[in-house]
Amino acid sequence: MSSHVRVRFAPSPTGFFHIGSARTALFNWLYARHTGGAFILRIEDTDEARNNPAYLQLIYDSLRWLGLNWDEGPDAGGSFGPYLQSQRGAIYQDYLEKLKATGRTYEKEGALFFRISGETQVINDAIRGPVERKEEKDFVVVRSNGTPIFHLTNVIDDIAMEVTHVIRGEDHLSNTSKHVELVKAFGAPMPIYAHLPLILKQNGPGKMSKRDQGALVEDYRKRGYFPEALDNFLALLGWSPKDDTEKMPLEEVARRFDIPGINKSNVRFDEKKLAHMNMLYLLGAPADDFLARVRAHFQLVGSAEATRALNADSAYFREIMALTQPKVKTIEEVLAYTGYFFTDEFPVDPKARDKILAKGDAAARVRELSEGLASADFSSDQSIEQAVQSIASAHNLTLSDYVHAGRLAVSGTNVGPSFYSLYRVLGKERVMQRLGAFRA
């Protein structure tokens, strides 16, 4: 199905890609996919001083990582190109001639100004309803150095690219009266404007900016977050499916998404809820997918510990991760959670040690385990459990007495996977060696 809907995401390559941009891109993408329309990526690189090719690449990478594919754009083609504003000079010249022909422009101090109409403009915002605003003074459309300004290029491109819906942040609502004046001056059809509520920083006043904690998409990528989780979380920031569904694959969100379902009020970013959403995706991921993401994350981390883990036997690695997936909330926890599997030089958590030592004679329990397990069968959780059970019975103690001390001895911590699975995966040789080396 296709429709006439054409939406665009129009970022500037002047900084890191942040959550607010991702949300704007996502909502445009969702609307395009919902309607069967086109999602256009247009790069607004008219500020030569602040543009940076690295940031342009980051826009592509971030959108791809989020799974937001574009139908038209700098590297995707399309019949309305070029999609880099820096390459559209001739188009702007043509439109500028039309604008000059209306008699509404004049030069002052070397810059070209646009004369406002003085009329109150009514913006029929698809989210907010009718909004009245009047421009107070003429504004610059071409700088004295000859380069066109945002308001001009943005409006011209939306006209030239036949954009039907302008979905952007509410910070642009005040600009929209300028844009409406320009669209009218060009005699072009008015796009439907939809101004999204802003994302506010988690703590303190004001909207979220690139400098705020947790504001960069890149961070979540580096931390091994599932992009599906970020998408899902972002979709729920200002939009709701109206029933209580929260976890939804992007295709489902796209199917259910519509502009009337978007809320008007600003929203506060909540990293905890994002983390929870991420956990849901992590728990639901196929084991192979989890494994691949862990490996990719370890590669990205690149530390000695990460490299050591990556160099471990792949079947061993896989078994460790099978135990780990149900226990962690984020990929970034995995390295610390599994460190002791990959080295005998693991650190001992002093708090865990004190806690376990306070409960009983850990050294004795470990010694008993070491003796009792010498002839045990490590091939299954059950066989290990049976062995530990008989050790416990022989000493008139409980499983719990052995489990805690036994875990501390082989892992240096009191948290981790199921005790018997831990021993099975570590393997008899490592377990016996570590039990023997244990000193309370």
Added chain:
RNA sequence: GUCCCCAUCGUCUAGCCCGGUUAGGACACCACCCUUUCACGGUGAGAACAGGGGUUCGAAUCCCCUUGGGGACGCCA
């Protein structure tokens, strides 16, 4: 300062348009259960209609004001 937008638990929200709900869900927090630890999971608790006026038999829901929050006022985008 001027203009514009917004207003339900701490947070994201359902309910609002088309007045009658014990105002529902999720995250977070707390308690308990599950349990060999830690998580997960389960159960439960606390937690909101910003305030004031109207309209109405009846207002979270409609109207106005106040307050609060946010945004814009660039030869940035």
